[in-house]
Amino acid sequence: MALVTMGEMLADARRERRAVGAFNVGNYETALALVKAAEAEKLPIIIQVYDRLFQSEKAADIAGTLLRLAHRCNQPVALHLDHGASLEHVAIALHAGYTSVMFDGSRLSYDENVAKTRLASDLAHAAGCTSEGEIGHVAQGDESTLTSVEEAVSFAKATQVDALAVSIGTAHGYYKAEPKLDLERCREIGEALPDLPLVLHGGSGTPLEAVREAIHYGMAKINIATEYMDTYLKSSRAELEKLNGKFTPVDKFFDPVVEACAAHATKLLRFFAGK
16 A cells, blocks of 8 residues: 555544554664554554654655655555654655654644644645644643643634644653543544544553543544653663673664564554454
């Protein structure tokens, strides 16, 4: 199926009350593992690159690898800019071949968030790509601002985004205590925007039972970054310990790390799809 836009896969997922896994990557191995997982489960996947990599040449450099992997994958793959901090980064992503972009204006005033997210949507649509925006704020070391139904509806209409990230109590990174998701708020937003795919940020470590219910109410994209990266790091550490100071070629070293990451992603893809 090769490279597609995010909108093509999320609209179907929303209608069918399932979700697509969106995983952040930083190198070839983390991306390769996702392609393996998608092919093993025969499911679409979103490969994301965080905005920090767009602050240097990393995101553009890795784009060639991601495009190659997407084109040879036998399942639909979307390439997505995650938490874009500026319209410049949105433009860089689109020029590099990413098929979807997120401008994250959740820390801005409502009016500024609307204005800049609408510009990002216009840039994406002009390039034949799709866009994501965020209303409310999903925390990362600070306090969350939960999304109101009224703002979600007005924001979606004003920005013309193809997917909307909303805040219902999740947070980025690992939790210090189990989060309490406002699933009633999720239900109300989903009912008010019945045709728009919703996005759950802060999926790492969120109780899967709550994620399942959120998917039922309209969450069609589930973001996973911290726990996926952690799987990569822990697997790499385990392989280093096995070597005990001995040498092995780098390509051989990473083979079992890729398999560990693929196994982790496979489990989550299957769950999000309701298998």
